[in-house]
Amino acid sequence: MSDPHPAVSLDDVVHQRTRLGVLALLNSGVSLEFGALRDTLHLTDGNLNRHLKVLQEADLVGSERRGSGRPKTWVHITDAGRSALAAELAALRAVIAAAEHAPDADG
Amino acid sequence: MSDPHPAVSLDDVVHQRTRLGVLALLNSGVSLEFGALRDTLHLTDGNLNRHLKVLQEADLVGSERRGSGRPKTWVHITDAGRSALAAELAALRAVIAAAEHAPDADG
Numbered sequence: 001m002s003d004p005h006p007a008v009s010l011d012d013v014v015h016q017r018t019r020l021g022v023l024a025l026l027n028s029g030v031s032l033e034f035g036a037l038r039d040t041l042h043l044t045d046g047n048l049n050r051h052l053k054v055l056q057e058a059d060l061v062g063s064e065r066r067g068s069g070r071p072k073t074w075v076h077i078t079d080a081g082r083s084a085l086a087a088e089l090a091a092l093r094a095v096i097a098a099a100e101h102a103p104d105a106d107g
Numbered sequence: 108m109s110d111p112h113p114a115v116s117l118d119d120v121v122h123q124r125t126r127l128g129v130l131a132l133l134n135s136g137v138s139l140e141f142g143a144l145r146d147t148l149h150l151t152d153g154n155l156n157r158h159l160k161v162l163q164e165a166d167l168v169g170s171e172r173r174g175s176g177r178p179k180t181w182v183h184i185t186d187a188g189r190s191a192l193a194a195e196l197a198a199l200r201a202v203i204a205a206a207e208h209a210p211d212a213d214g
Contacts, residue, residue: 007128008149017122021114024206042115089206092199099131099196 006094113201
């Protein structure tokens with residue numbers, strides 16, 4: 001039991017469930033409006049803002065204000081975000097496989 | 108974009124990466140010794156203890172002391188833990204599928 005488990009390679013910045021949801025939603029490449037992200041992920045404004053800040057500081061998403069009068073914030077995934085999400089999905093697949101084929105050894 | 112995203116159904120108690128690793132390792136049904144869990148997941152004693160406490164309070168794992176002289180702590184998954192892990196793995200599969208087939212709609 002000394003090999004590292006695939007869970008070791010999960011990155012908290014991407015793994016945290018709200019941020020994972022944001023990146024998964026943006027992965028198609030389209031920009032999504034702040035309110036659509038918030039409602040789809042069942043979040044408050046403050047909660048989504050907090051997680052977007054973490055993702056932006058890690059350069060995994062970017063945002064821009066669009067529209068005149070009452071501009072809205074649109075969020076998109078970056079190339080680094082797409083890579084980080086791909087690594088997370090690969091790690092998740094390994095965790096799922098490990099959980100389903102857990103060895104029958106006694107310690 | 109108003110349907111809830113599958114990330115909404117991820118449960119932080121089980122989703123947090125260390126706890127997910129612990130449950131995945133224990134899922135075969137064997138008890139694992141504290142030190143084996145700690146080393147396999149690259150944790151400190153304190154970190155593993157903190158997460159085991161969360162899992163035990165949620166009744167997802169149990170533990171017992173075994174051995175005379177210097178008894179060691181052995182940890183096992185409960186039926187509730189197995190159910191919670193199964194729900195998490197199903198939600199993860201849905202998140203992976205959503206991320207890989209993100210709709211091409213513009214918000």
